């Protein structure tokens with residue numbers, strides 16, 4: 444089959460790789476209908492997260508049709524149109540059973556590597572370096588989906604592909620930001636980042652009853668899109684003092700909830716020299732968020748590439764009694780609810796798919812997504 | 828050894844009797860901390876004699892269903908000692924193993940064992956846990972080294988992105 448692969452020269456190319464096969468009894472094979480770029484891939488490609496090997500297939504936000512079913516799969520049949528959670532979780536461990544599937548104990552094929560990196564194993568993810576799961580990505584004609592009864596969901600007929608594909612990753616991530624920060628009716632919510640994740644965090648805040656939602660970014664076209672499609676107010680951080688403007692928007696109190704959904708190689712790159720000297724990035728958005736947030740409020744960090752940061756104002760967290768939390772999406776828990784909302788038109792996401800490419804031109808799609816963020820919000824590939 | 832909980836020391840990983848002993852003893856009243864690792868031992872993570880422990884989200888009866896150690900552990904034979912304890916707060920079973928001094932590794936080739944046998948012990952415990960919780964040990968997709976090189980696609984491309 445054809446797939447978008449990482450090459451030894453550090454580039455992306457579409458090439459022929461063997462078809463995926465059922466490897467476990469709970470697997471299905473999905474024929475991909477849509478597969479989208481994600482901001483998390485940009486930090487991968489920029490080398491901020493180590494470990495891609497030549498031949499690794501990228502992509503983790505996708506939907507498609509089930510074409511093969513493992514012997515233990517109960518909920519899916521050949522022909523089902525399913526959206527698949529970008530992360531891989533077992534549904535059976537202590538964390539999964541408590542609604543924390545991104546903390547799954549059994550979602551990675553190399554728990555030991557995870558322990559070395561994070562202290563504990565965490566859920567796997569498609570299209571990542573081996574240590575982050577061991578699962579090929581979705582920018583391909585076909586994908587193997589482990590624990591399919593837990594991570595794949597039938598899409599209601601009325602929900603189109605370009606809407607449903609975002610139930611895989613961007614929508615559950617945005618939802619987690621708002622829900623995890625405990626947005627309540629009447630709250631003022633600020634979201635950093637007007638990418639797909641930030642926009643859907645803002646939408647989730649509305650749906651949870653926020654009174655006022657403000658999105659911060661540096662790309663006017665993305666901010667315009669957030670105003671038009673999500674109905675938020677926006678701050679262009681290039682020409683305003685973000686904290687001052689947020690105070691103004693919130694009666695001097697500061698937002699009740701701040702969600703950080705920035706990404707890509709937006710911060711400075713961590714070079715080899717940085718790694719050698721231990722120099723780390725400054726977490727601009729999180730820092731801005733803890734300063735802006737009202738006393739006793741909460742800050743939720745979604746940026747998967749946060750890695751190590753320095754110059755973090757911990758004292759502010761103490762003196763203002765803040766709650767700072769983070770997390771990777773719990774799609775296994777949220778996707779059915781998100782698909783319901785999509786079917787009821789409460790959650791519309793197709794505007795995020797600004798560009799479609801056939802799979803052969805996926806490398807070009809990534810270049811556009813990376814270099815022209817003002818124009819391209821998500822490149823969506825159609826392998827068939 | 829320094830573990831809190833209902834601690835049952837089992838002499839040797841193999842054998843029906845040993846496993847049965849483990850099963851009947853599980854659920855006895857809580858043992859106190861018997862010894863605390865000295866500062867030197869505590870500092871040296873990866874110490875081959877350190878206990879490797881995983882918590883399995885199933886009761887001990889389910890982790891050791893047939894009075895025989897699950898297969899992944901059986902492979903290590905007498906080279907490890909194993910302990911089973913009921914985890915506090917209804918969290919299932921704490922399964923601990925560590926390398927015996929001067930262990931004789933049953934039929935394991937050097938490349939499987941590597942430089943650090945405690946890594947193999949840890950990996951084995953994760954497999955036992957995965958089997959008990961999900962019924963399978965998750966396998967990776969075929970990795971690039973198993974698949975051979977990517978053959979570049981030479982299809983002609985059309986012009987301009989489709990909006």
Ligand SMILES: NC(=O)c1ccc[n+]([C@@H]2O[C@H](COP(=O)([O-])OP(=O)(O)OC[C@H]3O[C@@H](n4cnc5c(N)ncnc54)[C@H](O)[C@@H]3O)[C@@H](O)[C@H]2O)c1
Nearest residue numbers: 482483616636638639640660705706707709746747771772
């Ligand atoms: N937690 C999860 O499970 C999960 C899942 C998917 C994505 N993510 C993360 O969410 C983040 C956003 O994803 P995306 O796909 O929307 O990314 P994206 O790259 O499309 O968008 C990120 C946006 O953040 C903006 N930005 C960068 N620095 C900023 C700053 N200091 N202040 C305000 N805005 C800033 C950029 O201009 C860009 O518009 C990424 O970090 C990604 O890794 C997390």
Ligand SMILES: [Zn+2]
Nearest residue numbers: 481483529612
């Ligand atoms: Zn993603």
Ligand SMILES: [Zn+2]
Nearest residue numbers: 533536539547
């Ligand atoms: Zn799990």
